[in-house]
Amino acid sequence: xxxxxxxxxxxxxxxxxxxxxxxxxxxxxxxxxxxxxxxxxxxxxxxxxxxxxxxxxxxxxxxxxxxxxxxxxxxxxxxxxxxxxxxxxxxxxxxxxxxxxxxxxxxxxxxxxxxxxxxxxxxxxxxxxxxxxxxxxxxxxxxxxxxxxxxxxxxxxxxxxxxxxxxxxxxxxxxxxxxxxxxxxxxxx
Amino acid sequence: xxxxxxxxxxxxxxxxxxxxxxxxxxxxxxxxxxxxxxxxxxxxxxxxxxxxxxxxxxxxxxxxxxxxxxxxxxxxxxxxxxxxxxxxxxxxxxxxxxxxxxxxxxxxxxxxxxxxxxxxxxxxxxxxxxxxxxxxxxxxxxxxxxxxxxxxxxxxxxxxxxxxxxxxxxxxxxxxxxxxxxxxxxxxxxxxxxxxxxxxxxxxxxxxxxxxxxxxxxxxxxxxxxxxxxxxxxxxxxxxxxxxxxxxxxxxxxxxxxxxxxxxxxxxxxxxxxxxxxxxxxxxxxxxxxxxxxxxxxxxxxxxxxxxxxxxxxxxxxxxxxxxxxxxxxxxxxxxxxxxxxxxxxxxxxxxxxxxxxxxxxxxxxxxxxxxxxxxxxxxxxxxxxxxxxxxxxxxxxxxxxxxxxxxx
Numbered sequence: 001x002x003x004x005x006x007x008x009x010x011x012x013x014x015x016x017x018x019x020x021x022x023x024x025x026x027x028x029x030x031x032x033x034x035x036x037x038x039x040x041x042x043x044x045x046x047x048x049x050x051x052x053x054x055x056x057x058x059x060x061x062x063x064x065x066x067x068x069x070x071x072x073x074x075x076x077x078x079x080x081x082x083x084x085x086x087x088x089x090x091x092x093x094x095x096x097x098x099x100x101x102x103x104x105x106x107x108x109x110x111x112x113x114x115x116x117x118x119x120x121x122x123x124x125x126x127x128x129x130x131x132x133x134x135x136x137x138x139x140x141x142x143x144x145x146x147x148x149x150x151x152x153x154x155x156x157x158x159x160x161x162x163x164x165x166x167x168x169x170x171x172x173x174x175x176x177x178x179x180x181x182x183x184x185x186x187x188x189x
Numbered sequence: 190x191x192x193x194x195x196x197x198x199x200x201x202x203x204x205x206x207x208x209x210x211x212x213x214x215x216x217x218x219x220x221x222x223x224x225x226x227x228x229x230x231x232x233x234x235x236x237x238x239x240x241x242x243x244x245x246x247x248x249x250x251x252x253x254x255x256x257x258x259x260x261x262x263x264x265x266x267x268x269x270x271x272x273x274x275x276x277x278x279x280x281x282x283x284x285x286x287x288x289x290x291x292x293x294x295x296x297x298x299x300x301x302x303x304x305x306x307x308x309x310x311x312x313x314x315x316x317x318x319x320x321x322x323x324x325x326x327x328x329x330x331x332x333x334x335x336x337x338x339x340x341x342x343x344x345x346x347x348x349x350x351x352x353x354x355x356x357x358x359x360x361x362x363x364x365x366x367x368x369x370x371x372x373x374x375x376x377x378x379x380x381x382x383x384x385x386x387x388x389x390x391x392x393x394x395x396x397x398x399x400x401x402x403x404x405x406x407x408x409x410x411x412x413x414x415x416x417x418x419x420x421x422x423x424x425x426x427x428x429x430x431x432x433x434x435x436x437x438x439x440x441x442x443x444x445x446x447x448x449x450x451x452x453x454x455x456x457x458x459x460x461x462x463x464x465x466x467x468x469x470x471x472x473x474x475x476x477x478x479x480x481x482x483x484x485x486x487x488x489x490x491x492x493x494x495x496x497x498x499x500x501x502x503x504x505x506x507x508x509x510x511x512x513x514x515x516x517x518x519x520x521x522x523x524x525x526x527x528x529x530x531x532x533x534x535x536x537x538x539x540x541x542x543x544x545x546x547x548x549x550x551x552x553x554x555x556x557x558x559x560x561x562x563x564x565x566x567x568x569x570x571x572x573x574x575x576x577x578x579x580x581x582x583x584x585x586x587x588x589x590x591x592x593x594x595x596x597x598x
Contacts, residue, residue: 013512110557112460135557144559183593
């Protein structure tokens, strides 16, 4: 039953992709969905061949840091069985910032956020996540995330398509690397 | 078909174009073709009609008698002749309509309309007619037969009873159909003229139905299998509903288990809990139920101090492949969070944050969690009362490890 008075919109929300830290850290290619359209959303290309505009991660918040006086930014490290994610939340993400401020490490957290590739002064690229929300969760949610992320990653490795070709071309990595990563994650459970 | 019928049809067609004709002239012209040149009547009619059309400079006139067709073969825009039985007569609800109803042959039913400016002849229920030169019209995917001034209605002798075949609910399209159903859900009536509304279902699925108040209308009762004949299916906002007012409805001595809902299950993560989730105040006006603003203001019924509290979650459910617009209703919120509506009211009244306190509490319990939601899914939007946490299936781990092992060999 449709709720009365609800505005019918044709908005398609970008799904939050599931990815392990070890694979995410290797991603260094960011592109627009439509190169000719400046308003098109940007996507980070994962080495296993997925374009992601949003990701969902569950891991342990191990460290957090407040930076700046006037424009406060919180940075935090979230670790999973394969590595570490770097997340941040600034004044444009007030909800996530307030949540990080409240949570004391170590704690299991679920993070929804937007990935971005940055280039450092020395030309090296690194990827981080601008958090939209951060919530404390329990160990079971973390375990569910490892299982689900393993499943999605294996499906991407097995899959084929335009994005897979794009990734194979750009990253030139042996898919065994990521199978190994999935195995490690599963064994850690 | 007699010569006289043909004369009448030609003169009506001319009349519809604003031309008064002399039947004797038409008859003479026809006779000339038939008697002097041995032309068959139908061909004579076409020739004479074309001659008039040329003389008066009129176009868009179908010159011959139209083809006799079966009702299922009719297509929008056809100029057709059919023979069938009037199975439903609903009278007129518009000044330009003289009569409307449903006519059926052995292949199926179709709606018809007789315009006031159309044929003078009226039809009677359960009688057989040959409808000559009516136009098949389409509106919102449903076909109907329009009887205008060029149409002739001729009673025919017939006593075949057409046995309507039932359409599975899943197969329904806009138009006239007969269904075999049970009442599965009764909804609150939100209109003065409405007698009953809710869901009826057969073994293929449910559909929304409505019965309007009119003489002889009776509500459906639960647990009875009904045959509902010649009901009208309409489409609105890409959803179908069936109007069974005025239909012949008979209880059938049969039994089946209806599929009560087209429930879909989605597993995923609640990746967003939007503002407007938690405890809300709804407009108490019957059939409104809109969420009120902080000032207890309904967008339609203005200030409503006697609001009704409700719990809900608005947000996004995401399985990593697709994001679903999610609405969890009160029962689902209560079951998942353990916060009852009464407890929520109390919290809101005692907390310094008021209703916001519930938004934060519920958000903390639901955001980032794996859930399975079962409910109504339409256009990427899930409306559910059943929302449960997913528990760990350790078998999945073993399966994936085996898969990885096999890949190596």
